[in-house]
Amino acid sequence: MRNYLTIRRLATKPILAQEPFRKWKSVVGLEVHAQIASTSKLFSGSGTSFGAPLNTSVAPFDASIPGTLPVLNRKCVESGIKTALALGCQVNEVSMFDRKHYFYADLPNGYQITQQRAALANNGLMTFPVITPGQKLYYKSVKLLQLQLEQDSGKSLHDDHLKRSLVDLNRAGLPLMELVFAPDLETGEEAASLVKELMLILRRLQTCSCKMEEGALRVDANISINQEGDPLGVRTEVKNIGSVRSISQAITFEINRQLDIVSKGGRITNETRSWDAEKRCTVAMRDKEVLQDYRFMPEPNLPPLHLNLKPGSRSTSELLSVAELSEEIPELPEHTRQRLVEFNKLNAETAIILVNEPILLEHFMYISKSLKNLPTKIITNFLINDLLTYCNKLNLNLDDCTISSANLSDILNCLHLEEINLQAARQLIDLLHKNPNESVANLIDQHKLQQISNVHEIETFCRQAIANQPKAVQQYKKGKAKALFAIVGEVAKISEQKANMKIVVDCLENLLKTTAQK
């Protein structure tokens, strides 16, 4: 009887599972805070340099000294407008500032001045390439809901040992652009790709340094999962994401964490979580902001910000012209990629890599102009496979690699004219990095890097190599074509990597053929 019941119970299980399987979807939205590159703060005249001694870039207004008033920094508004235009936003003719209240030791006023009711710009769209390892390249579009200007807070430093908190107000009042994106993303890779593209654009515009390590660009992610056909699920917010790589890792982790909870029958709670880059996981933050009421109020000390939207207008001391600022917008990354594909005949992936690395792009543009006859593929291969690999191996930032475009062009020219071989070209990268003032020609001479293309010399090397590698010769003669590489390698060794390999291969094949005929 007992057994029977057990079996009956088990037997009911499949009935529950008959509900049609519906796929889980992940939904990701980003909020980005970008510090506007500016010499003074958003509402005061104090400086903005990162790493200034503590509490030295603090105007009375930044410390909320009573009676001080905010004065809007024109340069910051210009940067905000340029960014908005580059991201396809509609810039608003009138925007306003609001106070957002909360108590925190590094928020001297007890409120942050931001734009809640009427932001600087709305309704933008960003389209960017997504490269996921092992998948085909695709483009993704994300709506930019809002771009607003606001002030940064100070920094609290907690001394656990002395049980004291200290406040540094250098950051208080720094200008920020907050960009609120619609939850149009699905994966961590897409989010990371969006941020990469955004950084490229902001750097081109010079409106943000995008140095995440200095906190100049901060990314918060909103993540939820839902089953197809259902409304969006309960979302969590992940903060404290410190690098582009972490964006993808943190979001992927959070999606999996939520899927795991749901698969075990649990429920997702609305909370703010922090990314722990060392342990590679998200952790719930202690102060949950669920019950915060920010008691928004219009900022009475700043009149509404009016802009001139008329086409062809010019800026005056009182009124900024959006049309005039739009003329200052440089070529954007996507345009560059299209130009590289259409004009320089590069493939899409290569174009993406070059645009991602402005230094490589600069080299490419220089070399392709100075060596018009060189196929662009050779240039990009050299830049990506050799120069970039060299830097990566040394853990060297491309910005810190001082080799000039002209020198790289000289190397490629020598390579193309077969004066040197690829091996020597790679060696020259290293030599030039260490001796940036030397010319390529000098270095070739000094280090005897000229390629040996003299047929007689090469024949001598080949004969010696054949003598040195009897086993390989035997295998080759038995029909194992790959064995030739061993003999070629031997020639390279004997010639100290200087023999022209094209001639070597011909020569070896000839020699081995003739010996076989004997």
Added chain:
Amino acid sequence: MRRHLQFGIKQVHSSYLDGRLSPHLVTEQAVKDALSLRTLNAFIRLTPELALLQAKESEERFQEKQPKSELDGIPIAVKDNFCTANVPTTCASRMLQDFVPPYNATVVSRLRQAGTVLLGKTNLDQFAMGAGTVDSIYGPTKNIWSEDLSKDKWRIAGGSSGGSASAVAAGLCYAAIGSDTGGSTRNPASYCGVVGLKPTYGLVSRHGLIPLVNSMDVPGIFARSVNDCVKVLNVIAGPDSKDSTTIRQPFRKLQLPEVDQINLRSISIGIPKEYHCLGLSPEVLATWTKIADILECAGAKVEQVSLPHTAASIFVYSILNQCEVASNMARYDGIEYGHRALDERSTEQLYATTRAEGFNQVVKTRILTGNFLLLRKNYQKYFEKALRVRRLIAEDFSKVFETNNQAVDILLTPTTLTEAPLFRDFSALSNRDQCAVQDFCTQPANMAGIPAVSIPVRLSQNGLPLSLQLMSKSLNEQLLLTVARWIEAQVSFECLESGQLQAAEQ
């Protein structure tokens, strides 16, 4: 011996020029008088050393025949909610009792540039929240016109700029700076029998004025005559890059015509019927009627007008005031400056104790109410609605001033409903009730941002000043003060007699 006290600024200036008086001598006398009249409690802090130093510098300029302006060497006082570099600025609160600003308010620095001598910082209600100058941690300010300054028989000076009004009325200085958010300059000017001007919002910079309600605060001017008031306005008015809400167009200095050159025939005066309100004393009403008659007799067109939303104004004012107060007071947490409690169990605990100790009951009540009104669920119901009614109130004024065929130039109203109340009667009411009565006639001008001036007209049966208020459209100070000047000349309001001063000094 005290003759200089009765002088106007113009006479003092010419006495400085011809050497009959010297800035140092006058300043010394002012300091001496201020000390002997300490019983008024007009000053929170006298700055005699600074004043005498500034007077000496001024004297040297006169010796070299290079005075900086007509105000050079003139002792003035400044309300203690204007920041003065290196001179404590307390807002009459425990929170800022030891606060020493690192900068000068624009008003203060412009007065300095004109060569004035800062005699001291005057008393006020804590953070300017009040209408009596009775809520100060330094005690209340007394009205020099009181029949009896002893015990509890004295009269209030009005507020919140009661210290400045009292100092000017007692002749301790020639002019003083106050602030006006809902009547804080005009109310004490009315009770103390001096001229009190609230300029157009944005005409005078608020930079350095510790805010009460940013969207209504205006620096105010106290003087003993309209002419003196104009001289001060000419020095402090005009755009300021440090205050984004100042009016950008350059300020044209006012020049009032001589009294006998003033022609009232082209001027239309409106008497708003809504200001004939509950609680208006017969004496004030009679004064109001009398002046209307005088104006009409002199050829002005006098007519009754209506400002239909006047009755709602005080409620709207109260809501907006408390919301901005809640926000403006959020900065006082004891971290960067000001009072800091010893309670360091946690940051939140430090805030709570600091604020509990640093603010009085009035400030705390307004913070609490303001935060309640700003809650997401209440914002539309109160704050937004109040803004809408505020617009209606402003439109009332623009209709009256700008309707083509029957526009009026000036509105004539009472400033306060009565003579200065006795302290014991006044303090029996709550702060809320005090303000609701006191601010009735004055705060609508702040809601609309228009200029308004209170001028003394006559003495009541109790020997106390009775004053009237004139209002006009924005930036119309020239006409406003011209008419005020004309009325002033007709009524020749009795200045304080030496007898009263001597009695006070006992």
